[in-house]
Amino acid sequence: MTKRLAQKILALALLGVLLWIPLLLEQDVIYERIGYRDQVIRDIATTFTGEQVVTGPVVIIPWSLSYQAKVWDDKTKSYQLTDKKRSGRYLLLPEQLNSEAVVGTSTRQRGIYEVPVYKTRLDMQGRFTNAGLLSHKKQLEEEYQGTLSWGKATLSIMVSDMRGIVDEPSVQWQQQSLNIQPGSQLASHSQGVHGAIPAFSASLTQTVDFSVAMQIRGMERLLLTPVGDYNRISMQSDWQHPSFTGRYLPENYTLSENGFAADWSTSPFSADLQSVAKECLNGNYCLFSDYAVGADFIQPVDMYVQAERSIKYGLLFIGVTFIVFFLFEVLKQLQIHPVQYGMVGMALALFYMLLISLSEHISFALAYLLATLACTGLLGIYLSAVLKSLLRGVSFAAGLSALYGLLFVIISSEDYALLMGSVLIFAILAISMIMTRKVDWYQVGGRSDKAAPAKAETAA
Numbered sequence: 001m002t003k004r005l006a007q008k009i010l011a012l013a014l015l016g017v018l019l020w021i022p023l024l025l026e027q028d029v030i031y032e033r034i035g036y037r038d039q040v041i042r043d044i045a046t047t048f049t050g051e052q053v054v055t056g057p058v059v060i061i062p063w064s065l066s067y068q069a070k071v072w073d074d075k076t077k078s079y080q081l082t083d084k085k086r087s088g089r090y091l092l093l094p095e096q097l098n099s100e101a102v103v104g105t106s107t108r109q110r111g112i113y114e115v116p117v118y119k120t121r122l123d124m125q126g127r128f129t130n131a132g133l134l135s136h137k138k139q140l141e142e143e144y145q146g147t148l149s150w151g152k153a154t155l156s157i158m159v160s161d162m163r164g165i166v167d168e169p170s171v172q173w174q175q176q177s178l179n180i181q182p183g184s185q186l187a188s189h190s191q192g193v194h195g196a197i198p199a200f201s202a203s204l205t206q207t208v209d210f211s212v213a214m215q216i217r218g219m220e221r222l223l224l225t226p227v228g229d230y231n232r233i234s235m236q237s238d239w240q241h242p243s244f245t246g247r248y249l250p251e252n253y254t255l256s257e258n259g260f261a262a263d264w265s266t267s268p269f270s271a272d273l274q275s276v277a278k279e280c281l282n283g284n285y286c287l288f289s290d291y292a293v294g295a296d297f298i299q300p301v302d303m304y305v306q307a308e309r310s311i312k313y314g315l316l317f318i319g320v321t322f323i324v325f326f327l328f329e330v331l332k333q334l335q336i337h338p339v340q341y342g343m344v345g346m347a348l349a350l351f352y353m354l355l356i357s358l359s360e361h362i363s364f365a366l367a368y369l370l371a372t373l374a375c376t377g378l379l380g381i382y383l384s385a386v387l388k389s390l391l392r393g394v395s396f397a398a399g400l401s402a403l404y405g406l407l408f409v410i411i412s413s414e415d416y417a418l419l420m421g422s423v424l425i426f427a428i429l430a431i432s433m434i435m436t437r438k439v440d441w442y443q444v445g446g447r448s449d450k451a452a453p454a455k456a457e458t459a460a
Helices: 003-047 130-146 273-282 287-293 303-311 314-331 338-357 364-386 390-412 417-435 442-460
Strands: 052-073 078-092 095-112 113-129 145-150 154-159 170-173 179-181 192-196 206-220 221-227 232-237 242-246 252-256 259-266 293-296
Touching: 003 113, 003 206, 003 303, 003 314, 003 338, 052 130, 052 192, 052 206, 052 287, 078 273, 095 221, 095 303, 113 221, 130 145, 154 206, 170 192, 206 221, 206 303, 221 232, 221 242, 221 287, 232 293, 259 293, 273 287, 303 364, 303 390, 314 338, 314 390, 314 417, 338 364, 364 390, 364 442, 390 417
Parallel strands: 052 221, 095 232
Antiparallel strands: 052 078, 052 145, 052 154, 095 113, 113 206, 154 192, 170 206, 179 192, 221 293, 232 259, 242 293, 252 259
C-alpha cells in the first residue's frame, strides 16, 4: 500500500477516534438521566410507599416458667432450694399457608418520569397446630423440673412499609373476627399489624383454621414470605413484564398481553424457618424476608436502557459509513475530504442525542423514527453533493435507514440483543470483505499516487 493511501486511512482512523468523544459524552448524559430517574423513584417512595415484603401470619405466645434451683447460702454454708422464674416468647409458624395475591398496577408521574406502583388484594388461608407448643413446654419443664404456663397469644403480620396498608385487614380465627391493631409486636421487625387471639389451648393438641384478607399498596416489587411448613403462593397481575425474584423461582408461570400468573410451593425441607423464628424473637434482626418470593414490576427495557444499547453501536455505524465512503473514493475515483467525513460522522453522533431528548417526551419508537428520519434526511441531502449523484445520496440514506431499523429491532429485544448484535456485525464485515475481495489495493494506491502528479502537471 502506498504512502498516500496509508496516510488517508490513518487520518480516517484518527477522525473515528475523535468522533468517539461525543459518543462518550452522550453516554454520560444517559447515565445522568438514569440517576435523575432513580432519584425520582426514591422521592416517590418516601412520600407514597416503597417495595413491600409481607411476612406471616405468625402467632406470638408469651410463656412463664416457675422452677426451683439450688443456690449457695453463705450463712448456712450449703445449697438451698430457691423459687425462680423464667419468661420468654414462642413464635409459632403455620402448618399450612396458602396465599393468593391479585395485583393491579398503575403509574405515578413526577416531571417526565413515571414509576410503576401497585395495589394488591391479598388473601391468605391456612391452619395452625399447637404441637410445637406442647413440645416446647415439655422440653423446658423437663430441663428445669418446673411448671410452664402460657400467656395470651397474638397473631402478627409483618410488612416492610406500613404506609402501604390501605385499610384494616380482615382476620378470621376459627370463624371468629380478630380486632387488628398497628404494629407487629416484634422488636426486630416492628412494622405490621397484630390482633389478640382468643383461648388457644396449649395442653391438648389443637388445630385452628384462619383466613386473612387485606389490601396493600407498594411500588416496583412485591414479595410474600412462605412462613408455613407447607406453602402455596399464587400471584396474578396485569403487568406484562415481570421479573421473578426472591429465594425461589415459580414452579409454573404464564405470560400474556393481559399480564402474568405465577405459582410457588415449598415444604419444610426448603428452609429451616424455625431457626429464623428463634433469631427473630431473641436477636436484633428478623431474616424471614430472605426467604420471600415474588416479582419486580419494572420495565426491563426502558428508554434509557434502549438508548444505552443503541449508543454502543455508534462507533460501528461511523466506521461502516467511513468504509463505504472510502470504497466510493478509491473505486469510483471520488475525492472526499476528511472534513466531509467529519461532517457525516457528527451527524451520526448527533442521532443519539436527538433520540435521548425526544424519548423523554414521546414514546421511544416514535422518538427513534423521528431521529432516524432527521439524520438520514440530512445525510441524503449532504451526500448527494459529496458523492456527486442524487441517486447515490438517496441510496446511501436508504441503506442507513435500513441499518437503523435493524438496530431498533436489536435494542428492543430483551433476550436476543447480544446474539442479534453479533450477527449484524459479522454480516457487515462479511459484506465488506466480499465486495472488496477482488480489489488490488496496491494498484488502487498506485493509481491514487499517479493521479496526483498528473493533476500537478496539468496545472503547470
